[in-house]
Amino acid sequence: MGPQYVVKAIDAEMGKNVHTVLVPIADYELVVTRDPANVQAMLATSSTDWDVGKARNASWRPLLGDGVFTSRGEAWKRSRALVRPQFTRDQINDLGLIERHVQQLFSTIDCLQAAGPEKSWTKQFDLQPLLFNLTLDITTELIYGYSAHSQNKSERIQLPTIPGYDNPDRENIGTHIDAGKAWIETRGALWKYRWLLPTKQFNTHCAAVHKYADWFIRLRLQIGDGFLADIQHETSQCSRSRYILLDELAKVTQDPVELRSQTLNILVAGRDATASLLGWIFYFLARHPGVFSKLRGQILERFGPYISSQPSGIEFQELRNSIPYINSVINEALRMAPVIPLNERVAVRDTVLPRGGGVHGNDPIFVPAGKQVLIPTYAMARREDIWGHDVDVFRPERWEECGGRKFGFEFIPFGGGIRQCLGQSPPDAPMRFHHTIENRSGSGTLRGHKLLMITPWEQPAEFIDQLAVEFPDLKVAAYRQQEWEQQTAPFPEEEWQDVTILLTFTVLPTPKQAPRLEYVQLMSAGANHVLELPMFKDTTVPFCTANGVHGPQIAEWIIGTYLAFQHRFPQYHDKQKEARWDRSDLMLIDDAVQKTIGILGYGSIGRQTARLATAMGMKVHAYTLHPRETPTSKRDLSWTPPGLGDPEGVFPSKWFSGHSTSDLHTFLSSDLDILVIATPLTPNTQYLLSAAEFEVLAANGKRGKTFVSNIARGPVVNTLDLITALEEGLIKGAALDVTDPEPLPFSHQLWSTKNVIITPHVSGASTRYNERVLAILKYNMERLSKGEELVNKVNKEDGY
Numbered sequence: 001m002g003p004q005y006v007v008k009a010i011d012a013e014m015g016k017n018v019h020t021v022l023v024p025i026a027d028y029e030l031v032v033t034r035d036p037a038n039v040q041a042m043l044a045t046s047s048t049d050w051d052v053g054k055a056r057n058a059s060w061r062p063l064l065g066d067g068v069f070t071s072r073g074e075a076w077k078r079s080r081a082l083v084r085p086q087f088t089r090d091q092i093n094d095l096g097l098i099e100r101h102v103q104q105l106f107s108t109i110d111c112l113q114a115a116g117p118e119k120s121w122t123k124q125f126d127l128q129p130l131l132f133n134l135t136l137d138i139t140t141e142l143i144y145g146y147s148a149h150s151q152n153k154s155e156r157i158q159l160p161t162i163p164g165y166d167n168p169d170r171e172n173i174g175t176h177i178d179a180g181k182a183w184i185e186t187r188g189a190l191w192k193y194r195w196l197l198p199t200k201q202f203n204t205h206c207a208a209v210h211k212y213a214d215w216f217i218r219l220r221l222q223i224g225d226g227f228l229a230d231i232q233h234e235t236s237q238c239s240r241s242r243y244i245l246l247d248e249l250a251k252v253t254q255d256p257v258e259l260r261s262q263t264l265n266i267l268v269a270g271r272d273a274t275a276s277l278l279g280w281i282f283y284f285l286a287r288h289p290g291v292f293s294k295l296r297g298q299i300l301e302r303f304g305p306y307i308s309s310q311p312s313g314i315e316f317q318e319l320r321n322s323i324p325y326i327n328s329v330i331n332e333a334l335r336m337a338p339v340i341p342l343n344e345r346v347a348v349r350d351t352v353l354p355r356g357g358g359v360h361g362n363d364p365i366f367v368p369a370g371k372q373v374l375i376p377t378y379a380m381a382r383r384e385d386i387w388g389h390d391v392d393v394f395r396p397e398r399w400e401e402c403g404g405r406k407f408g409f410e411f412i413p414f415g416g417g418i419r420q421c422l423g424q425s426p427p428d429a430p431m432r433f434h435h436t437i438e439n440r441s442g443s444g445t446l447r448g449h450k451l452l453m454i455t456p457w458e459q460p461a462e463f464i465d466q467l468a469v470e471f472p473d474l475k476v477a478a479y480r481q482q483e484w485e486q487q488t489a490p491f492p493e494e495e496w497q498d499v500t501i502l503l504t505f506t507v508l509p510t511p512k513q514a515p516r517l518e519y520v521q522l523m524s525a526g527a528n529h530v531l532e533l534p535m536f537k538d539t540t541v542p543f544c545t546a547n548g549v550h551g552p553q554i555a556e557w558i559i560g561t562y563l564a565f566q567h568r569f570p571q572y573h574d575k576q577k578e579a580r581w582d583r584s585d586l587m588l589i590d591d592a593v594q595k596t597i598g599i600l601g602y603g604s605i606g607r608q609t610a611r612l613a614t615a616m617g618m619k620v621h622a623y624t625l626h627p628r629e630t631p632t633s634k635r636d637l638s639w640t641p642p643g644l645g646d647p648e649g650v651f652p653s654k655w656f657s658g659h660s661t662s663d664l665h666t667f668l669s670s671d672l673d674i675l676v677i678a679t680p681l682t683p684n685t686q687y688l689l690s691a692a693e694f695e696v697l698a699a700n701g702k703r704g705k706t707f708v709s710n711i712a713r714g715p716v717v718n719t720l721d722l723i724t725a726l727e728e729g730l731i732k733g734a735a736l737d738v739t740d741p742e743p744l745p746f747s748h749q750l751w752s753t754k755n756v757i758i759t760p761h762v763s764g765a766s767t768r769y770n771e772r773v774l775a776i777l778k779y780n781m782e783r784l785s786k787g788e789e790l791v792n793k794v795n796k797e798d799g800y
């Protein structure tokens with residue numbers, strides 16, 4: 001099943017709007033999903049329910065052994081913990097090393113000069129094999145310390161002899177790897193008839209590849225640190241302190257088979273994908289001269305022309321960050337031609353995928369243990385609804401529109417979640433990444449980190465155990481605060497000193513008390529209680545909210561109180577207390593079908609409310625501060641419990657947006673039967689709903705039509721104006737979980753205002769609350785350990 005075939009077949013047979021299908025192949029069935037929500041669940045949020053299939057290990061093992069790319073389960077975890085720290089180091093991005101080999105490539109190309117009048121050009125040649133040689137030379141030098149020099153044999157010097165070990169076959173190592181890989185592919189294509197393929201030649205290639213690695217490993221194990229010192233003089237650029245992956249791994253394990261497998265896994269994973277991508281980039285540049293000259297112009301402007309006698313002095317981070325167009329070109333090439341176009345996972349236990357089921361394909365689907373799911377990376381990058389009508393056009397500019405395209409699981413050329421590619425440098429925050437290089441070396445992904453948890457309840461031991469498995473080097477301290485609003489720390493001052501990750505409701509240190517803090521996870525969805533604290537306003541330490549934790553229960557509260565009001569439950573409850581069977585108000589009862597719900601603030605709560613309202617047959621109008629016109633901008637980038645909310649922004653039939661009062665009034669006059677206030681409290685939203693807004697709701701004959709539900713914060717509504725609107729019948733009724741002031745005093749007029757349901761700020765309560773906060777914390781810790789952008793980050797300027 002080729003990548004292009006997947007797109008064609010689903011589009012033709014099921015339509016462009018179907019993204020998850022069950023495909024029967026001979027005697028078994030395979031799920032194919034090009035839905036980013038499902039992919040996110042498999043790779044990240046529910047990754048413990050999934051693993052790569054057994055076939056990956058079975059097919060690659062003879063060539064590569066059990067390493068980070070080929071292994072599964074616990075073996076993979078151990079592998080990943082072993083090799084990952086190497087990829088957080090500066091040296092892995094040694095541009096000097098790459099430059100030497102690129103120069104070699106240029107010399108090779110120079111030799112391909114054409115004859116006759118075309119003399120100033122090269123003759124026609126195939127660039128791709130040269131690129132494979134280039135990446136082979138780079139990766140072998142980076143991994144084993146000594147390049148295969150497949151580009152220029154004359155660079156090879158005589159290697160010392162190790163008794164009992166054949167010298168590595170540098171001449172043919174590329175061929176052996178390629179032939180081994182080709183055999184594995186053919187075998188995969190033969191599927192259950194794979195036994196038909198003779199193995200003799202394959203075994204020869206595997207043995208040659210192993211011998212190559214073993215020679216360096218033997219030398220390293222015999223001689224120890226600096227094992228190549230004697231032959232380093234072969235290239236003047238090599239310094240004694242240069243970085244060699246094998247050397248570093250050998251400081252952690254001395255097992256020769258483990259060293260062979262891990263280094264070969266990285267060699268093959270890194271070399272081939274990079275060469276393919278380079279090939280595609282040149283392919284697209286050759287066909288898009290406009291892109292080529294724009295890119296070239298920006299590079300020349302920033303770095304000047306190449307002068308062979310001068311060192312370029314270009315740093316890796318500078319290269320990445322100073323010309324965003326380079327990233328746009330690379331991203332666009334990876335979108336058009338993801339070099340790993342198909343991936344897969346297998347359910348290790350009975351589980352669900354959040355979407356694809358039900359009449360509209362929005363419900364979760366059950367996936368039994370053992371079921372294989374194909375992830376067509378290529379097909380996701382070809383979805384018109386995500387990328388626009390020009391999805392088939394190579395257009396790097398798309399990455400720069402709307403202030404820079406952010407992407408999630410619809411664009412995963414490097415995989416995603418826990419098995420994300422190790423060779424990908426993080427997309428953002430170079431400073432933070434650099435910081436982690438200084439602080440973390442060794443074997444744990446969060447080495448040097450300390451998590452401090454201050455919570456109003458005991459944290460479950462299983463969670464702390466899980467952390468110990470995932471981050472063996474992480475220090476954890478957990479304290480229980482005595483009171484909800486407590487601001488002082490329930491532990492000695494020194495405990496703050498080495499904290500890097502903090503989980504808290506209200507207790508926060510000063511920047512001086514916790515100088516190493518890198519990430520604060522708040523347990524609340526709002527951040528308004530920390531906005532004025534020095535740790536928040538005077539530092540760049542990211543604060544993340546528990547956004548997403550409240551969606552399910554608050555949405556239930558909103559719909560629950562609305563239905564209670566519509567079906568007159570409070571009145572019947574009063575009558576029940578008096579034992580009165582009174583059916584006199586039957587004609588006053590109304591249902592929700594085809595009513596319009598307006599959601600002011602379309603965040604995680606609003607989105608889950610929209611899901612429930614849609615299920616009841618309501619229409620949804622959404623209001624957001626910033627316009628959400630494209631499918632990408634409609635998306636929810638914050639954490640969402642699997643299968644819930646509206647991650648893609650598909651429920652609203654109308655979107656409204658803006659900062660001004662008139663923008664708000666346009667939304668309020670869109671014929672709303674229920675208005676849900678779900679916007680954060682900031683200086684801009686204080687008294688957002690006052691007399692004028694209630695007038696707008698009641699204008700044009702809509703008096704007494706709208707029911708107002710406030711689950712945000714009391715001061716978003718002007719309480720006295722609300723009381724007037726209720727008493728005068730401008731609005732139909734109100735459900736308030738929050739009031740201004742809070743607690744609402746005994747004698748407050750609001751208690752006895754007509755048509756109001758009041759609860760004491762409890763809509764966010766759920767026995768599942770803590771479990772969801774911990775899921776966010778863990779997810780963010782995984783992202784922190786990989787140098788990735790955290791989810792639910794508070795924008796320090798907007799205050800939410």
Ligand code: HEM
Binds near residue numbers: 273340418424
């Ligand atoms: C354009 C270049 C590259 C692309 C497109 C790419 C793509 C990928 C993808 C899609 C995966 C995930 C496979 C999965 O989900 O099972 C992956 C994994 C991996 N990549 Fe890359 N890769 C590239 C370059 C590199 C480089 C340069 C290295 C190392 C030097 C590397 C090392 C790895 C390793 C070790 C894994 C396995 C990680 C694990 O399973 O835990 N990759 N790569």
